[in-house]
Amino acid sequence: MTKVKDTLREHDLRNTSCREDVLAILTQNNAALSHGEIERELDNRFDRVTIYRTLKTFVDKGIIHKVLDEEGLRYAVCKDQCSGSRHHHDHLHFKCTVCGLTNCIENITIPPIQLPAGYKSIETNLLIQGVCPLCNSDN
Amino acid sequence: MTKVKDTLREHDLRNTSCREDVLAILTQNNAALSHGEIERELDNRFDRVTIYRTLKTFVDKGIIHKVLDEEGLRYAVCKDQCSGSRHHHDHLHFKCTVCGLTNCIENITIPPIQLPAGYKSIETNLLIQGVCPLCNSDN
């Protein structure tokens, strides 16, 4: 995929097969993936430390962002323009308790929350658990 | 502390020193604590597995609830009446990036979030990171 190579180049990253494959997997997959899931999907073709460092590099460069759910840490590609110093994600994450997938819901903006006096908000992280449309039999 | 003993009895739990001490620590502390922090506070007087099982028991009984932040899992006492099957926490959690403490903000209700069609919400988890009043020099 040329797109993947371009993304790497744009972020001053050398084009290696591990980086290509990890980014391709995250791009194709619309659910957020954990380190372990990515490792499995790569069929052990790379050392897990390399995958770990690849994910860290991508987060630092603003190519992917972390997604926190009850089971731990996952990763998803940034749809907005992000950089390492500034990830701006005001979208929410939805975890389906039936299929287990965690997804970014991009088109919903988190309403502003009025904090008590003295609190200064920097980053908001909203996770909603429930049932996704595909698993919802009520339609 | 009699209060602690009462709480244990009310939930049909045997009164053991590990349970007493863990619950006392969580009650006195207003910040959410991790397994490791509790272990340290107990000065290694109990096996980590015992503490682990104690926390699990408390969560199952609705005495404490999990608090998810970037660093992992923490625990805080439930202020509302909760049971194992039904933890109802509509409050938000605030993590101060200066002092590192994570707290429950009880008196703010999370505004309802309009999900796209087909999504069914069961539980909402809101974490705001920022600076707490004690660390905020702007007052």
Place this chain on the structure above:
DNA sequence: CCAATATTTGCATCCCTGTTGCACTTAGCG
């Protein structure tokens, strides 16, 4: 108050994730 028993604990052990150091390999450049 004591004995019986169901519960709880500590220990051993396993698995998974994250992290670092170091030597070897390789991508990208001139």
Place this chain on the structure above:
DNA sequence: CGCTAAGTGCAACAGGGATGCAAATATTGG
């Protein structure tokens, strides 16, 4: 094509979660 900085694999460690099992103990009924 060869140099060099960057990336990789391997070994090793730390932390947390989880389970099985035998020893210890809280509770209860006598």
